[in-house]
Amino acid sequence: MIEYLEAAKSKGVSFRCMLWGTVNANVYAIEGVMPPRNRMPFCYIGLTEKCLYLVTLGVFFTSKATWTFTFPFADITMLKVRKGPFGIWYTIKIKGGDDVPLWFSVKGISLGTDIKDQKERMSVFLAEIETLKR
16 A cells, blocks of 8 residues: 555655545546446555545556546545445545546455554544545
């Protein structure tokens, strides 16, 4: 996670929060490719002081980054956060400038990953996102 997010950001900028999530199917619409049925790609999400970075991973080969999205906070024109059942996950819809809206989900569990403290990471991420909505 750190390796992919560090490669996406500018030098000299540090992350306030990093976590993993899944990107909903509309990321494929950007590239004109349909996803395999019932397979949403994993992504790594990072927040700096001024930007949100999202790096998608291959659907079948998660060791390969496929796309990188950067959303400078100053350019965000839409940000919606929807709570899933029991607060286990949250779906975020974001649009920056002229970009196609992007939906991604964050979960408070990290089964199948080696990421520690995912629930705490999600809490920090959601608190930071809430400040952007104001």
